[in-house]
Amino acid sequence: MTSQPYRLAEGGVIDRTRPLTFSFNGRRLTGYSGDTLASALLANGVHLVGRSFKYHRPRGILTAGTEEPNALVQLEAGNRSIPNLRATRIELYNGLSAASVNCWPGVRFDAGALIDAVHRLVPAGFYYKTFMWPQGGWHVYERLIRRMAGMGRAPEGADPDRYERTNAHCDVLIIGAGPAGLAAAVTAGRSGASVILADERGQPGGSLPDVASDGDVTGTSWLGDTIAELQSMTNVRMFTRTTVTGYFDHNFLIAVERVTDHLGPGAPAHLPRQRLWRIRTSRVVLATGALERPLVFANNDRPGVMLAGSARAYVNRFAVLPGRRAVVVTNNDSAYEAALDLHRNGVEIAAVADLRAVPVGPAAEAAAAAGLNILRGHAVVDTNGRRRVQAVHVAGIGLDGSLTGPVRALHCDLVLMSGGWSPAVHLFSQSGGKLRYDEMLGAFLPDGSRQHVLCAGAMNGVAETASCIVQGQDAGKGDVPAASEPTASTVDAHWPIPARNRSGEVRQFVDFQNDVTAADISLAVSEGYQSVEHLKRYTTLGMGTDQGKTGNVPGIAILAGSLGVPLPAVGTTTFRPPYDPVTFGAIAGRDVGPLADPVRQTPMHAWHAETGAVFEDVGQWKRPFYYPLASETKHDAVARECMAVRRAAGIMDATTLGKIVLSGPDAVRFLNRVYTNAWGGLEVGRCRYGLMLGEDGMVLDDGVTARLAEDRFLMTTTTGNASRVLAWLEEWLQTEWPELDVYLTSVTEQFATVALAGPKARAILTGLTSDIDVSAEAFPFMSWRGGHVAGFPARVFRISYSGELAYEISVPARHGLELWAVLLRSGPDYAVTPFGTEAMHVLRAEKGYLMVGQETDGTVTPIDLGMQWILSTKKDFIGRRSLARSAMLDPLRKRLVGLRTEDPELVLPEGAQILPTAPSGPPETMIGHVTSSYWSGALRRSIALALVKGGRDRESATVHVPLEGRTARAEICDPRFYDPEGLRLHG
C-alpha cells in the first residue's frame, strides 16, 4: 500500500516538508506536521479505530474535534500514558504511539463484540436492573463488568512529567479564536483593555481553515492581518492549545494549556507538560462556536459514517479524503457545502438525501447547479458494512415521518450526516446563564446570564462568517451583539429517522460513546423516566467523557417526541465543569510528593532522624513515634522507653504542643469564659490544667495554662488543635466579645520544649541550672519558674502527662537542639532515654488521662469523662448551658471506664465494640467501644480505656469484645491503672 493513499497532493495547513512516522496498534504509519492523529489515520485509510463501550461495536472517526465520542485511544505506554484521549485532538509528533481502547484482544476481532449479538439482553438501565440483586452482589459483578467495559488503562506508576498551576487576571477573556473571537480580541485590544484570547487549537482561526472560504472577508488575508495585529499588541495575550473548561462565579475560569503535549516525549525539559490557568476577569466573551449533530438512523455508527462538517475539515484543513464515494444525509443547508468541497476534490457524491421536502439555502442551490444528485424528502434508513460502511439504504420520508416509496441501496465508503448545529453553550450554561430554544435554528441559544458575559458568533446562533465578525466586534466593545437573520432554511426534525424494518433490533445511536439508542430512550420513557435529568442518569445519555456534545440535543428531541411534547418543554440537562476532561496532573500541579503538604519539623528533628526515630504525622508535624535500637520491634522499643521513664528518666520533644500568649487586662475574664474552670485565683508563677468545650458542651481541647504576669498567660494546646484553638479564641474575641481587651499571639514555633520525666528528673535538672531552685518545696507541682537551663534562658514548667515527676523546659527555638544534646549527655549518670509519642500515650493511659481526639470525638462531654470536678458552678463558660440539657444528663450516655482483659496478654484493638453479653448473632446490643489500648510494661498486662453506656455504674461487670474469630472477655474498672493517688507525680 502506498503511503497516505488518501492524502491530496496539495492544499491544507499540513507541512508536507515535515513527514512524521507514528504507530497505531503496532502498525507503522506516516503523516505530516500539522496533522492530528485522526487526520493521519484517515490519510492512511484507517477508519476502524475503536470499539464501543457497551456493545463493542466497531467505531470510526465521527468528528474532527473536541466533541469526538468514538475515536478514543491510549496515548503512549508506561507512566507517561494517558487513556481515552480523542484521536481528533492529538497533534501528531514524530514517534507517536497510540492504541485502541476498549477492545480485547484487538480492534479487528474483539471478544466483547459478542455482547452486540445479545443486545436485547442489555437494555437501558441494565446495570440498575440486573446487578442490584442480590444485595451485595455488585462488588462481584463490578470486576467482571470493568474488565469488559473498562475504557483506557491508568498508568500504574508516578507520572514522570511536570505540571504547573498559575494565575492570570485580565479585563476581557475571550474564549475561542475563530472569526468572532478574533474580531472581539482585536476590538478590545484597540481599546487598551488587557485581553486574553484562549483557544484550544494549535493556531488561531477557528473553523476558517476547515471551510476554506474564498474571496470574502474571511479569506486568509483577514485572518493573517488580524493575527498579526493581535501579536503586535502588548496588552493582548494569545493562549493556544488552551481549553477553558470551567466557568465559575464572579468571572473566575479555569483553563488547561497543553504546553508540550504536541511535542511528545522529546519536549524540552524546562517546560511543564500542562499548565492549569486560574483566570479572573472583568468580562468574558464567549465565541466557542457550534458543534454539529449526528442524525439518528439505523446503524448510523459504522466506521465511515461521519459528520459532514468534519469531513469537510479533513479535506480542507488536512488535505485528506475520508472516502472515495460518499452519500450525504442532512436536515439543513450546511452539509451541501461539505458535499461541494468533497466533490471539488474528487470524491464522488452518490447522492444527497435531504430530509426537507424543499431544500432552501445558497449551498443547496449551488449543489444543484453543480449537478449533484439531490434526493428531496429522503433519508438514509440503514447502512451495511462490518468494519467500514459499504452501502446505505435510502427511502422517501413524509412530513409526518413515515417512509414513502421503495428503499434503495447505494454503494459508498463514506456517509456524511448533518443533524444541524448546536451552539457550544456549555461554558455559558456553567456561568449561570439561561438557554432558550430557537425553533428557526433548532438549537438552544444563550439567553441572559447573571455574570458579565457576552456571546458572539456561531455559539450565539450566527452561521455566516461576516456576521460572526460583526458580533465579535460588538462583544469586544462590551456591547450585546445585535441579532442577525439566519439565511439558511429551517431544520426539519425527524428524531429518530424511522428504520426500514421495525421488527427486530434497531440500533439508532444517539450517544455513541455510551451506546445509548433511540430505543433505549423510548424504553426509559415507557418506564416512567420523563425528566431529562432522570433520563440522563438512567440511560447514561451524555454521561461519557464527551458529555454528549454531539448526541444531547437529538436525545432531548427523541425524549420530547416520546412524551408528545414540544422540545423546549423538555429542556436541557445542566452543563457542569469540566467542559473537557482535565488530567489529574494539571489539577495537582506541583503539589505532589514532598510538596503535597507542608512538613513541620522541630529544632531537634535532625537528631531524631539521625537516631533512626520512627516518625508519626500529627497534623503537619513530624513527631518521633519511638526510637528503636538495633533490632528492636515497636513493642520492645515502646516498652523500654516506658520503663525508663518509670524507673529513671526520659526526655520527649514536646515542641509541637500549641503555645498561645494571651495578654491584656481582660485575660482572666476571657479565660474564665473559654475554659470550664476558674482562673482568677491563679497566682503568677503557677499553672493550671484547663478543658475547653464547644458551645454544644462537647470537649474541644485541653492543656495547661501558666500565668506569666498579672495580665499575661501562656496557654498550651494539643499538637493537632493548635491552629484550630487559636482560630476559635479569635472568633469569640472578634465577633462576640470585642469589648474584652485581650490579644492572642501564637508562639508555638518560637520555643523548643523538652519534657523531662521520671524519678530522676529533679536530680538531672538540678545539675543543669544555677538560678532555679528545683527543690520540692520551692518548685511545687503545677508551677513554673524562669531562669537558665544549660546556660540557655528558659521557662521550666513542673507539669506531668506521664504521672511521674516531670518538668517541661522551654528555651528559644534556636537552642532546642543543643538543650536536647545537653540533656542526653547527662545520660551516663542518670540514664536519660529519649521517648516518643507512643510511650507518652502508654504512660498517660496508665494514669487514665484523656487524650483529645482519642477519648473524645466531638460527642463526649466532661461529664462523660468523669471530670465534673473541672466544671465551675460559679460562672458561665462556653458549653455550660448545654451540659444542663436533659439529654446530657442521661445516665446511659457513654462514659469513660477502664477495661481489664481476662487474658492479660491480650491487647484489644482500638475501636473494638463492647457487648454486655456474649454475642448471639446480629443484631447485637452494643454498649460502647475501646478508645485506647496498650501493653503496660509497668503493670505487666494490657490496659484499655473505653466509652461504655452507664460508665462506672457497671464497674466490675464483665463485658464481651467480639474480635475476628473469637470473643474476648474484660472487666470494667477504674481508668486510673497506675499510681491512682498520684504519689509519684507530687514527689
Next chain:
Amino acid sequence: MLLISCPWCGQRDESEFTCGGEAHILRPADPDALSDPEWADYLFMRTNPKGRHRERWCHTHGCGRWFNMERDTATHDIVSVYRMGEAPPDDRDGNSS
C-alpha cells in the same frame, strides 16, 4: 469562586476566606434563663434562605479579621460587606429587617 472585598485588605479570592455561617446571632446574656428548646434554637437553628443572606466571614489566610457580608445565595452576588459591630447597610438606611 467568589471575589470578596475584605474590609481591611480589599479584593481577594474566596479561597483565602472561611465562611462562619449566619451573622447577627447573639449569644444569650443569661443562658440559664433559656429553656432547653430555646437554647437549642440558639445553638443549632439557622435560616437558610434562597436570596439575600447575612453571613460572617473570616479572612483566614489574610488579615485574620472577621467581618459580615450580605450575599445572595442564589446568584452569589455580594450585596455588601461591613465590619464587625457595624449595622448592616440596609439598617443604616432605616430599612431595618
